[in-house]
Amino acid sequence: MKIIRMVDVDDMEDIAIGGAVLGTGGGGDPYVGKLMAQQAIRKHGPVRLIDVMELADDALVVPVCMMGAPTVMTEKLPQGDELMNAFVALERVMGRKIDAVLCGEAGGVNSTTPFVVAASSGLPLIDGDGMGRAYPELQMVTFTLHGVSATPMVLCDDKGNSLVLNTVSNAWTERLARAATIEMGGSALLAFYPMSGAVAKKAIVAGTLTLCAKIGEILRAARAEHSDPVAALTDLLGATTLFHGRVMDIERRTEGGFARGKATFTGVDTCKGQTLRLDFQNEFLMAERDGEVLATTPDLIAVVEADSGAPVTTDSLKYGQRLIALAWPSNPMWRTPEGIALVGPRYFKYDRDYVALG
Amino acid sequence: MSDDGSWPLVEADLLPLSIGAAFLGTGGGGNPYVGMLRSRELLRKGATVRVLPLDALPDDALIGEVGGIGAPVVGVEKIEEGGECYRAMRAVEDTLGIRMSALICAEIGGANAMEPVITAAQAGLPVIDGDGMGRAFPEVQMTTFFIYGAKPSPAAIADDKGNVVVFRDVIDMYWLERFARDTSVAMGAAAGFAIAPMRMDFVRRTAVPNTMTQALTIGRAVLDARAKRQNVVERIVAATGATLFFTGKVTDIRRELKGGFARGEAKIAGMGDWQGCEGRIAIQNENLVLWVDGDPVIMVPDLIINLDLETGEPITTEVLRYGQRVAVIGLPVHDLMKTPEAMAVVGPQAFGYPDLTFAPLAFGPINA
Numbered sequence: 180m181k182i183i184r185m186v187d188v189d190d191m192e193d194i195a196i197g198g199a200v201l202g203t204g205g206g207g208d209p210y211v212g213k214l215m216a217q218q219a220i221r222k223h224g225p226v227r228l229i230d231v232m233e234l235a236d237d238a239l240v241v242p243v244c245m246m247g248a249p250t251v252m253t254e255k256l257p258q259g260d261e262l263m264n265a266f267v268a269l270e271r272v273m274g275r276k277i278d279a280v281l282c283g284e285a286g287g288v289n290s291t292t293p294f295v296v297a298a299s300s301g302l303p304l305i306d307g308d309g310m311g312r313a314y315p316e317l318q319m320v321t322f323t324l325h326g327v328s329a330t331p332m333v334l335c336d337d338k339g340n341s342l343v344l345n346t347v348s349n350a351w352t353e354r355l356a357r358a359a360t361i362e363m364g365g366s367a368l369l370a371f372y373p374m375s376g377a378v379a380k381k382a383i384v385a386g387t388l389t390l391c392a393k394i395g396e397i398l399r400a401a402r403a404e405h406s407d408p409v410a411a412l413t414d415l416l417g418a419t420t421l422f423h424g425r426v427m428d429i430e431r432r433t434e435g436g437f438a439r440g441k442a443t444f445t446g447v448d449t450c451k452g453q454t455l456r457l458d459f460q461n462e463f464l465m466a467e468r469d470g471e472v473l474a475t476t477p478d479l480i481a482v483v484e485a486d487s488g489a490p491v492t493t494d495s496l497k498y499g500q501r502l503i504a505l506a507w508p509s510n511p512m513w514r515t516p517e518g519i520a521l522v523g524p525r526y527f528k529y530d531r532d533y534v535a536l537g
Numbered sequence: 538m539s540d541d542g543s544w545p546l547v548e549a550d551l552l553p554l555s556i557g558a559a560f561l562g563t564g565g566g567g568n569p570y571v572g573m574l575r576s577r578e579l580l581r582k583g584a585t586v587r588v589l590p591l592d593a594l595p596d597d598a599l600i601g602e603v604g605g606i607g608a609p610v611v612g613v614e615k616i617e618e619g620g621e622c623y624r625a626m627r628a629v630e631d632t633l634g635i636r637m638s639a640l641i642c643a644e645i646g647g648a649n650a651m652e653p654v655i656t657a658a659q660a661g662l663p664v665i666d667g668d669g670m671g672r673a674f675p676e677v678q679m680t681t682f683f684i685y686g687a688k689p690s691p692a693a694i695a696d697d698k699g700n701v702v703v704f705r706d707v708i709d710m711y712w713l714e715r716f717a718r719d720t721s722v723a724m725g726a727a728a729g730f731a732i733a734p735m736r737m738d739f740v741r742r743t744a745v746p747n748t749m750t751q752a753l754t755i756g757r758a759v760l761d762a763r764a765k766r767q768n769v770v771e772r773i774v775a776a777t778g779a780t781l782f783f784t785g786k787v788t789d790i791r792r793e794l795k796g797g798f799a800r801g802e803a804k805i806a807g808m809g810d811w812q813g814c815e816g817r818i819a820i821q822n823e824n825l826v827l828w829v830d831g832d833p834v835i836m837v838p839d840l841i842i843n844l845d846l847e848t849g850e851p852i853t854t855e856v857l858r859y860g861q862r863v864a865v866i867g868l869p870v871h872d873l874m875k876t877p878e879a880m881a882v883v884g885p886q887a888f889g890y891p892d893l894t895f896a897p898l899a900f901g902p903i904n905a
Contacts, residue, residue, distance in 0.1 A: 268705065333705070340712055343632070343703035351700050358723035359702070362715050 180233050183306050183389065185225040188217045191291065193395025198290025199490040200394050200412070201387065203481050205438070205462035206287015206313030207249040208492065211256055216294035226294050227303040231385055234279060234305070234376035241269060241373050242309060243296050244283035246317065246334075246356065247366030249461055250438050250494050252288060258337035261368040266296050268333040268341055269370040280304045281379065283320065283372070285387035286313025286462070292368075304388070309372070311384035311510040312479050315437055315461040317356060318349035319522050321512045322372045325382035332356070332371035336363035384510045398488050408488030409503055418507035419536060421466050421473050422455040423448050423485065426500045431493070437461055442496050444504070455504060457482070459493045464527050466504060474506035475524045477513035478536045481505050508536045542590040543663065546654065548580050553756025558650030560755050560773070561748070563840045564854040565799075565823035566647015566673030567609035571616055576654045584658035588666050591746050594638060596738035601626050601637035602669060602682065603656050604649040606694065606717055607727035609822060610799060610855050612648060618697035621729025622656045628693035628701045629731045637734055641665040643680055645748040646673025646823075647853075652729070664749070671745035671871040672840050675798055675822040677717050678710035679883050681873045682735060685743040689713040692732045696724035745871040751777075759849060769849025770864045778900040782827060782834055783816045783865040784809045784846060790857055798822050803857055805865070816865060818843070820854045825888050827865055835867040836890070838874040838883045839898045842866050869898040 186194070195213035202209070220226060234240065243262055245252060270277050280300065282293040285308035297304035309320030317329060329352040335341045342359055346352045352371075360367040374382065397415055401408035413420060424444035431440035439460050446453040455473075458465040463480040466473045474480050482491045485501045512518055514535060524531045546554075555573035558566070580586070594600075603622040605612060630636055637660075640653040645668040657664045669680030683689070690707045694717055702720050707713045713732075721728045755777060762772035774781055785805035792801035800821050807814035811829070819825040824841035827834050835841045843852040846862040857863075874883060875897055885893035 338712075339706060339708050340704075340716070341706040342716065343705045345628070345701045345703075347699040351698070355700060355702055355720060355723050358719045359716060362719045 180229055180303065183228045183230055186220070186228055186294065187225045188220050190392060191216050191220070191294065193399065194388065194391045195291055195395070196398055196490070197391025197394030198285060198287055199492070200481055201285050201290065201311070201391060201479070202287035202313045202490065202492065203462045203479050204459055204491070204493040205249055205315065206284060206289060207245065207252040209288050209291045211252065212245070212288040212291030212295070215257065215259070216291045216298065219295045219298035223298045223301065226297040228306050228388060229279070229303045231305050231307055231380050231383055234379060236375060236377035238278035238376035239273065239275060239373060240279050240281050240305065240376060240379045241266065241277045241370050242281040242283040243293050243368070243370050244289050245292050245366060245368050246360050248433060248438055249287070249492065250433060251365035255364055255366055257368060261335040261337060262292060262295050263299050264341060265333045265335040265368050265370040266300065268335070268343070269331065269373065272331045272333065272343055273373055277302065278376070281383065282308035282388060284308055284310045284313050285384070285391060286310065289313070290388070290391050305379065305383065306388045307383040307385040308387045309383060311387050313462050314522060316353045317371070318353045320372065321384055321510065322374065322382045323349045323521060324512055324517050325378060327372050327374050327378060327382055329371045331373065332369060334359055334367050334369050336367050384512070402487065409483060409485065412483065412488050413505060416505070416507045418505040421480070421504040421506050422446065422453070422468060423450045423503050424455055426496055426498055426502065429496050429498070438494060440493070442493070444502065447501065457504065458529060460527055461493070463493065465524055465529055465531065466506060472531055472534050474536055475531060475533050476527065477509040477518060477522045479507050479509055506536055541593045543587045543593055546586045546588055548577055550753060551577050553753050553760055554650060554749065556756035556759050557752030557754065558645060558647060559851045560842060561645050561671070561752055561840070562647030562673040562851065562853065563823045563842055564820065564852070565609060565675065566644060566649060567605065567612045568853065569648045569651050572648050572651025572655060575619060576651055576658065579655065579658035586654055586657045587663040588749055589639060589663045590666050591741050591744060594737045596736060598638035598737040599635055599734035600665060600737055600740045601629065601640045601731055601734055602643050603640055603729065603731045604643040604652045605727065606677070606721045606730040608794065608799065609647070609853065611726040615725060615727050617727065619655070620659065621695045621697060622652050622731060623659045623729070624695035624701055625693040625729045625731035626656055626660070628695065628703050629691055629733060632691045632693070632703050632705065633734070635734060637662060639663045639665050641740060641744060642668035642748070644668055644670040644673045645752055646670065649673070650752060665740065665744070666749045667744035667746045668748045669744065671748055671874065673823050674883060677714040681743045681745055681879070683710040684879050684882050687735055687739070688733045690733060692717070692730070694720050694724070694728050694730050696728045700724065743873065745873060762849065770844050770846065773844065773849055774866060777868055779866045779868040780898065781864060782867050783807065783811050783829055785811055785816055785863065787857060787859055787861045787863060790859060792820070799855060801854070805863060808862065818865070821888060822854065824854065826885065826890060826893065827867070833893055835898060836885045836893055836895060837888055838870040838879065840868040840870060842868065867898050869900055
């Protein structure tokens with residue numbers, strides 16, 4: 180099997196930064212996942228990253244993920260074995276060996292969690308994921324658009340509890356898994372969406388883990404060369420700069436297991452005199468400048484520090500920070516009527532239509 | 538009755554069984570009426586269910602416990618699809634790769650008296666004459682099975698839509714209650730539940746024995762008394778060895794839905810022998826404590842049952858209302874529910890009454 184690259188301990192630094200950018204403000208801080216991945220790689224050796232096209236059509240592929248409120252995940256650390264427990268338990272439920280690990284969500288903490296399982300199990304990790312970004316609910320993956328069932332799914336916590344779900348729809352999986360996650364203390368680890376190699380080839384957003392690594396690399400290089408990291412990032416992603424401003428107001432509440440709210444920015448430089456509002460539900464979902472919608476989910480909206488290009492999450496936004504808001508187009512699978520129905524602004528109860536970024 | 542002491546449950550048994558179950562529900566446990574109708578349909582379509590005494594099966598036979606989980610008030614409005622407990626039981630079996638030999642009630646009190654009958658009819662299994670409470674209690678861990686060490690996992694919960702969640706590994710019975718409670722709320726506050734199989738020798742030791750027979754006996758006494766226009770309350774007292782502790786009129790009822798439970802308190806102004814006294818009953822789905830003029834006279838785990846003073850019909854806590862005339866009777870719980878291990882799970886302290894020390898009731902003379 181052709182290997183795209185071997186991912187070693189140092190590579191995880193870049194991937195975590197890239198994961199935070201694709202996290203579009205949410206997805207949980209990749210820091211904890213990065214440390215877990217590095218520890219697993221030190222113990223078991225580097226992870227083989229492979230192209231999805233290299234898989235046999237009848238291979239069994241399983242994505243892994245951490246679920247919960249990002250604000251909880253940064254405080255309540257996993258105990259360490261849960262991800263492998265969930266993975267091995269699902270293998271037992273499926274009654275056959277899993278052939279490759281997949282990333283459920285390349286944005287945020289879940290850009291790094293699959294490396295823990297790939298390193299510990301010695302299985303290859305597929306370069307790609309189910310979102311190309313981060314989203315707050317577990318049915319919001321391109322797998323759903325291709326009719327893949329989230330179940331059988333295994334959910335584990337830090338205490339040793341594990342649950343197996345079999346549901347009638349992925350929306351029901353989300354509802355039942357959310358209730359269990361809240362009971363588990365606000366975060367849980369899961370193995371779900373078991374699928375064949377043939378399905379994975381059609382259903383994943385390919386190349387996103389390599390993209391994470393590249394984002395980390397160019398930000399690191401630009402800082403070392405004292406060039407403009409934000410410009411380098413914008414070039415790589417094909418992003419539009421939406422706004423340059425300071426945080427004026429943040430409204431945040433933890434509601435139904437989610438961090439919801441909005442942030443208001445007042446413009447500086449070329450944006451002087453203008454106001455930007457970002458709405459978020461774990462992730463940034465909509466950007467409005469003086470009442471005009473500039474970008475909405477499923478396109479990606481990220482906020483980075485003006486001088487370092489470092490991504491800023493919704494839970495670390497603070498009054499007075501000088502930041503730049505960027506947006507770039509999502510994977511074409513999301514920009515279909517089915518994709519918009521699953522993750523468009525109206526699903527998130529915003530009374531706005533999807534505005535496609537050019 | 539056959540050589541092993543087993544007997545077939547027939548259609549004529551279902552109504553008295555449901556009446557006795559409602560009585561043993563001690564105000565809660567949900568209404569057995571819908572389950573009675575469903576069992577009747579299954580029997581009419583040709584299903585057979587045998588009732589086995591506790592000594593019928595070999596020690597290594599595997600026994601399943603099934604029941605509905607949720608708020609009784611919801612169960613009245615959101616009628617079961619019918620296969621919930623069956624799917625939950627099958628999920629447990631499939632997780633372990635085993636098959637159950639028989640089923641047993643978690644609680645004989647209320648709607649859950651009928652659930653194993655329904656599942657047994659669907660699966661072609663017998664049911665065992667006994668249960669895990671000898672009454673009704675609001676939480677999953679409050680059975681003699683769990684009190685005496687039944688494994689908390691794997692257990693499973695299934696809803697009316699086809700969703701099934703298997704609690705594959707849970708660290709203890711309290712966690713099982715937490716997960717099952719939350720999942721049942723997410724499923725619409727009514728679902729079917731099945732726990733890990735128990736060996737027959739364990740069930741023989743830990744089940745409250747012969748409670749299906751007890752419920753039937755109570756139900757038959759009620760029907761007989763009604764047919765003969767006798768005083769139903771007196772007949773029940775005579776048939777069960779219960780004691781009449783209070784008669785009066787409900788003057789105040791406070792009720793709230795909190796954490797998936799119906800909690801509250803009822804005040805009763807004394808009548809007859811209790812003229813001038815005040816009775817007070819604390820409620821969490823079931824009746825927990827009866828005070829008369831401030832003195833606790835009956836408390837969990839003993840059974841406190843409100844009967845309609847005229848008809849002898851058991852009154853569940855959700856239909857208790859101002860102006861009702863009630864007879865409050867007390868019945869001693871089975872000895873398995875009075876040990877120190879049991880007190881820790883179902884004693885007054887476990888229900889949030891740290892000042893009460895359990896004072897067990899004595900049986901009256903039984904005279905059916």
